[in-house]
Amino acid sequence: MYEDIKNYVETNKKATLIAVSKTKPAEAIEAMYRKGQKRFGENRVQELIEKYEILPKDIEWHLIGSLQKNKVKYIAPFITMIHSCDGLSLAQIISKEALKNNRRIKVLLQVKIADEETKQGYEISDLMADLENGEITTLPGIEICGLMGMASFVDDKAQIAHEFRTLKGIFEDVKKQFFSNQESFKELSMGMSGDYEIALDEGATMVRIGSALFGAR
């Protein structure tokens, strides 16, 4: 299962696989690590820290869930990428904590594309306002590497494809308007177990896959 998905995502589609290991024990992560997987995603800071401490130090950890400002300091020393930055004040704190650790942390700006109340992320108008204001793009401790989004949890593949296509359009606009001379703005993190094939067809460069790799939670 792991090899099939890894091959499909990375060899066939030239995208990056983030194995979402939330709620799964360290042993399950280590088993996949031994098969060659180096990038794992977690959504809770406490759980992430516990796993970070006992697992191999060359694992790249990706924070994919909503992040409370007062918890940034716990992950700032080691986190590879934060996919869920959805406001200027959070970006400022990530930058500050990164600098305290003499690091620059890669972040993605999470955009709300789903037609559901519960999804986190920037409203598109707020995203554009923060980018136009400009402060977020000049924070010294972060490197904005792209956008992240989650489609609605629906069976309608056309709706999911439409939402991913919308995000890809926003990505292209934002890149052109605000990051045209920054090669590092190149990642589009979209697609989970149920919709990663659609996301890859719509231009995802990173997919975040949990249950299809590790089994149901």
Ligand SMILES: *Cc1c(COP(=O)(O)O)cnc(C)c1O
């Ligand atoms: C849990 C989670 C995933 C992975 O979900 P699966 O359906 O298990 O693949 C991806 N992205 C985010 C933000 C998540 O919270």
